[in-house]
Amino acid sequence: MLKKKFFKSIDETEVTFEFAREDVTDVAIAGDFNEWQPQPMKFVKKDNVFRTRIRLPKNQDFNFRYLLNAQEWENDYAADAYIPNPFGTENSVVCTQPT
Numbered sequence: 001m002l003k004k005k006f007f008k009s010i011d012e013t014e015v016t017f018e019f020a021r022e023d024v025t026d027v028a029i030a031g032d033f034n035e036w037q038p039q040p041m042k043f044v045k046k047d048n049v050f051r052t053r054i055r056l057p058k059n060q061d062f063n064f065r066y067l068l069n070a071q072e073w074e075n076d077y078a079a080d081a082y083i084p085n086p087f088g089t090e091n092s093v094v095c096t097q098p099t
Contacts, residue, residue, distance in 0.1 A: 001078045006098045011058045013096035020049040024068045031064025038067045056096050063091040
């Protein structure tokens with residue numbers, strides 16, 4: 001799930017990434033914004049989700065995926081778009097342009 005917060009005073013968008021699945025004990029996020037180096041997401045027990053917030057430049061598109069249990073790649077079901085990647089699957093896309 002994606003939540004976006006747009007700022008009027010700076011050219012950034014704060015994106016909250018959330019992922020939940022019962023059989024997952026560890027989630028990391030990787031994408032264009034971190035050179036595809038998986039960053040761990042924090043488990044929020046009260047909401048039963050893994051969550052992280054990342055500030056990204058406005059008016060750009062970023063590819064990303066979640067790495068589950070350090071072995072399985074998964075997309076975000078609420079992504080703004082999906083595009084094919086070189087591995088025969090798709091990447092999730094988050095758009096930071098205000099609508």
